[in-house]
Amino acid sequence: MRPSRRAQHSDAVEPSKMLRLAEKNPLFSTATQGKTMAETDLMHDPTELMTHLEEASGTLERGFLSRLAALRHSGEDWTSLQATLQAKGLSLGSLILLLVGTALVTYLLIVAIRVFLRSRIGKDHGWKRGAMVVASTALALVLIFVATRFATADPDLRRVLRIWAFAIALFCLMRAALMAMFGAKHQEAAVVAAPPAHRFRDTVSFAILWALVGISISATLRVYQAGPGFRDLVSTLLVAAPVTFLLAYAYWRHRTAVRTLIAPPDTQSRGRRRLAASWPWIAIAVLVLTVVVLEIGFTLGRPLPPLAIVLTLLLVLAAPHLDDIVARWSERGIASPDTSIVALALRRTTRFVIAIAILCLLVYLWVVPVLTAFGVEAAAVARSVTELGLIALVAAFLWNAVGALVSRAAQAEGHGASSEEVEGPRTRLGTLLPLLSGVVKMTILSVTLLTFLVAIGINVWPIIGGLSIFGIAIGFGSQTLVKDVVSGLFFLIDDAFRLGEYIETPGAKGTVEKISVRSVSLRNARGALASVPYGQIGKVINFSRGWVIEKLVFRVAFDTDVELVRKLFKTIGQEIADDPELSPDLLEPFKSQGISAVEDGTLIIRGKFKARAGKQFAVKKAVLTAVQKAFRENDIHAVPKPIGSMTAP
Template sequence: MGLRLKHLSRDALRRGARFYLIIALAWVALAVPIAWAADAATPPAEAPPAVAEVPAEPSEMTTGPAGWLAHIIMGLEHEAISDVSMLPDTPSALEREWRSLDRNGSALGALIGLGWVALATCLALLAERLTARGVSWRLRRALRTRIAGPSVGDLLLLLLCDALGLAVFGVVFVYSRHWLMNVGVSLSLVLLAANVLIRWRIFVLIPRIVLRPGAPAARLIDIPEDEARRLSRFLSVVLLAITALVGFGRYGLSDEDSGAPHVIGLVVASAVCALDAWVVIRARCAIEALIRGHRSEGIIAALRGALARAWVPIGLTIVGGLLLFFIFGLSLGLLAYYHAFVSTLGVLLVLMVVERLTERGWHDSEAPHGRAAGVHRFVALSFHRILRAIVLLIAILTLASFWIDALDLTATSAAQAMHTVTAAVGTLFVAYLIWELTRLAIDRNLQDMPGGPKLPGTVDDEEESTPASRLQTILPIMRAFFGVAIGVLAVLIVLSRLGVDTAPLIAGAGVFGLAVSFGSQSLVRDIISGLFYMWDDAFRVGEYIDTGRLKGTVESLGVRSVKLRHHNGPLHTIPYGQLGAVTNLSRDFATIKFNLRLEPGTDIELVRKTAKQIGLAMQQESPEVASEVILPLKMQGIAEVADNAVVFRFKFTARPLKPSWIQREYLKRIYRVFAEKGINFASGALTLQTVPARAGLSGPAAQVIEEALSPRESAGVAPLRAPAASGAA
C-alpha cells in the first residue's frame, strides 16, 4: 500500500522537519555541556579502560540536577554501546524467536503454522461480519430511510452489534485452537495470535464507529463514502501491523536469553512510530474533523479548531516524543510509565469518539413540538450531560488504575490509593448528578420565562411578553446558590477523602469572608438590598418599572444588580443599593386615559353613549379584548374647551400586559363609529373674518356690503356660540 500525501501540504512537512531538527540541535547542545560538567566533576579513576564503560552508582555522582542528568546520559550511553555491540547477534536472535513459534523449531514450520492461523482468522472475520450485519440490518435500513439523523440510542445499538460481532470473532478463534493444534501449530503461536488478533479487532472498533462504511447516516464525520471505505481498510491493515509488531516485540523482550532484546524493542518501536506517522498523515482530514467536533461558536470551539488546523505537526511531535520516551524507558527501566502514557492517549482518543457520538445523536435527533418540546429538550440535555459524566468517570478510574500500576506500589498501598481515588471521583460524580437534577427541576419551571430582549422586527408589535411569576424570578438566584453550595460541599468532601484537614480551610474562609465584607461594604449593601427586594416581590422578570432616574423592562436579576431594557433599546445595569423607590407599571391593572379633540358644538350626550356602546360591543365581539379589559371604554368628561375644539377624555382599565394594543383597538373602532354617528373631529383650522372700511362708500355698493355682513335668519345659519352646559360630567 503506497503512501498518499494528497491531504498534506508541503508547509506542514517543512514545519515538522524543522521542529525535529530544532529538537535534535537542542538535545545536542544540552547533552554536551552536561557531559563535560560530569567529566570535570568526576575524579580520575585508576581502573583499566574497560571498567569506564560501566556507569557509576547514583551515590558516586555529583548531587544536583547536573549530576542527575549526567548520570542519565551516561546510562543511555552505556545502553547504546551495549546495543551496538549486540547488533551482530540480532539476526540470529530474530531467527531463534521465529523458530520458537514452531514445535520442532523449524522456520518453515512456523511459516506454515502462520498460514493456518491466517485461515482461522479469515473464518473468524467472516463469522464476525455475518453476525454484525445480521443483527444490525433492520437498524441500518431504518437509518437509511429516516429523514432525521440517528439518535444516541441508535448509535449505541450499532456499537452493541459491533461488540457482539467482536465477541463472536473471539469465540470462533479461541475455539479454533483445537484443530490448529491438531494440524501442528504450536501453542505459543496460537496464544500470540489470539492476543494480537483480539486486540486488533478491539482497536478497529474506533475507526469503525467514526467512519461507518456502508452506513453514512450513522457516520460521525462528514466524508464521502468512498473515502470512508478506503480509510477504514487502510486503518484496519495498519492497526493489524502495529498490533502484530507490538505483540512480537513483547514476545521477544520477554525472552532475556535471545541475545538482543533491546535491539528488537528499538526496531519494533521505530517501525511502529513510522506506521503511526503514516496514520497521522493519511487520516489527517478524519482526525481534524473529529477534533473540531460539532460546535462552531465559543472559546472551546475556537481552541479545538486551532488544534485541528495544527494537527499534523502536533501528531508528528507526539509520535516522535513516544519514540524518545520508549528509548528512555527501555534504557532506564521506565517502560511502565511509557505504557501508562500510551494508555492515557488511547483513553483520550476514546473520550473524543464518545463525545462526538453523543453530540451527533443529540444534535441530529428529532424532538417534539410545542410545550412538550421544551421539557423533552431539557431532559435530553440533562441525559446527555450525565452520560458524558459517566464516561468521564470511567475514563478517570481507568487512568488511575494505569498510573497506580505504573508506580509499582505494594498491594496494600495500591489498593488504598485506588480506593481513595474512587471515593473522590465518586463524590464528584454524585455532586454533579445532584446538580444536574436540581438544574433540570429548576429549568423546567423556567421554560416559559421571557429571556433576552425582543429585537425590532422579530415579533409582532402587538404582542407583549408575559411577566414571569415570583417563583420564576427567584429560581435563577436559587439555582446559583445551589450550584455554589453543592460545589463547596463536594470540594470539602473530596479534600477530606484525600486526607486534607478541612477545618483550617473553613476557618480561613470565614476570616476571608469577614475581611471581604468589611472591605466591600457597597457589595454587601447591594446583595442585602437585592434580597429584600426579592422578599418584598417589588418586581419580576418581564415587568416594566420606573426607578425615578431610569425605567425599562426587567430583563434579568443578578446577585447584586438588575438589568433594565429601555423601550428604545439601551440596557441599564443598576445595583440594588442604588434603586431606591421603585414604581412597578406592570402589576395588577393599568388605567389608560386619553384625550380626543372634537368640533365645537358636538353633542356631549351622543359622544358619551357612543363611547359606552363601543366598549360593550368590543367586549362581546372580541374575546381577546374581553380577556384583557377589566373596565370597558367610557367617556370621563370634558377635559378642556379650546378656541377651535372641545377636548373629551376617555378611559378604560385593562390588564398590564398589553394596554397599548387595547388602546389602539379602541381608537380604530372610535374612528369608524364616530364617522357613522356624525361626530366630527376638530380640524384645527383657524377662521379669520375681516370687516372692510365703510367710509367713502355710498349708494348701491354700501347697501350690498351691509346686507352681506348682516346675519340672515332665513338661511338657517346660527351664529357661533359656546355650547350649553351639560350634566354628563
C-alpha cells in the same frame, strides 16, 4: 549464536539486569531505604531536590546508553531469532504465512458470523448492531482459540497465533466503534458543512491496524526471546513512529472535518466551539507527549504496556465525540416525567465519569512514571488519584442533581432554566431558580475544592480562617456592596419584580432580563441594557402585575357631538372585545368617560380600558387606530395641543 560476545554485553541489553541496576539507584530504592518524597521533604530542601534531579538525569543517561549498546547488537539478535525458530522447526517465511493466515481466518470468520446473525435477527439498528458486533467477535475468538488448541502442540506457536487473532478481533471492534461515532447517519449536519468524515475515519482506522499489528509483532518477538536491541528497533521505528505520524497527519489534514464533528454548525455552546477549534492541535500534542513518555519509560527500564497505551490514547482522542453521544443520550429524559431526578442526574454524570476516567488514566500513564523516578511510591499515587476521582464523581452527581432539578422545575414552569431565555414574565419560582442554582453550585464547587485539599494532606483550616477574615474585611471596607446584596435579598423576598416583567426605577426602566446577587439588568425598548445595583433602586414601579387601566386623552373641537363620540367609543370597544387575538388580554372594554375639561375652546374627552399587565400595548394600538378611523369617517376634527400662549406686550 556467539554466546561469548553476547555475554560481554548482557548487562547493557538485558532488561532484568537494567532493572536491577536501576533499583540500586537511590531513585528506585524507596522501598528498601524507607525514604519517600514526603519523608525527605524535597520541596523544603533544595539540596535534596537537586540531588534527586541529578540522579534522575544520570539514570536516563545510563538507560539511553544501554539502549544504544543494545541496538548495536540488533544484527546478532536477528541471527539468534532465526536460530530459535529453526530449533522449533519453523522458518521465518513459514511463521509469517501462519500469522497472516491466522489474521485472515479470524477476520473472515468474524464477518461470516456477523452475516449469519444478521440473517437470523434481521435489521440491526442501535444497540442491536453493537451487540451483534461484540457477539460475532467473541464467538470468532472462541473458535480460533479452540482450533489452535488442537492445531499445534507447540505452546509458543499457539500463544503467538492467539495474540494475532486477538489483535484482529480488537481491530474489528475499534473499527465498528469508529463507524458508530463517525457514521453518516450520526453526522448528517457535519457532512453538509465540512469535508466528509470518512477520510478521517479511514486514516485513523489504518493507524489503529498498524499499531495492533506492530504490537503483535513485538509480542511475537518477545515470545521467541528475540534480543532487546532488535525488539527496541521494531517497536520504535516500525510501530511508535509510523503510528504517531499517521494519527498526527489525520488530525492535521482533516482538521476542518474534525472541528465540525465536535461542534456542528448548530452548536450553541461557546466553550464547545472553542474546544473544537483547538482540538486537532491538542490531539497532536497528546500524541507527541505519549510517545515521549513511552520512550522515557523504556529508557528507565520500566516500559509501559503498549496495548494499554493504545487503548488509553484512543479513548482520549475519542473523548469529545463520546461526550457528544452521551450528552444527547442524557438529555432525552428531561422531557419525560417518568424519568426521576436521580436517574437524570446519573445520566448526566456519565459524561463526568468518562472525563474523570480518562484523566485518571492519563495521570497513571504519564504522571506516575515521572513521580516514581523521584522516589514517590506508585501505590500511594494510585490511591490518591482514586480518592480524588471518587470525590469528583460525588461532586459531579450533586452538581447534575441540582441541574436536573432546576431543568425539571423550569420545564414545569414552561420556560428554560437559563436566565437569558426571557420571553415573558415568569413566576416567582422561575425568577429564583437561576439564582438559587448558581448559589448551590458554587457551594458544591467550594466544598469539593476544600475536600481535594484535605485528601492530598493539606490543612484547610488556615485557608478557611483566612477567607473568613477576608470576608469580614470586605464587609467593613465595601459597605456599598453589602448594601446592594442585602437590598437585593429583601427585594427578592418581597417579590418586587420577576424575570420578564417590565419595571421602572429611579435610574432606569425596562424588562427584567437578569437577576444577580448584586444588581438587576433591565432591557429597555430600544435594546439598551442597564445594570442597576439593588442599593440604588429605592422605589420600584411594576407594570406587569395583575392588570392595568389605560386612559387615553383626545382633544376635539368645541362643537363636537359628545354623544356621537360616546357611541363611537362604545362601538370600538365592542369590536375589540370581539377580536379573538385581543379579547384574551382585555378585561374591560374601551369606553368613553365624557368631557373631562375645556381648554381654550377645546373639549378634552377621555376614554379608558382595562387589560392584563404587559398586554395593554397591543390593545392601545388597536384603540388608537380605530378612533382615528372613526373620527375621519364622522367628520370629527382633532385639535392639536398648543405649544405656548401669546402674551400682550
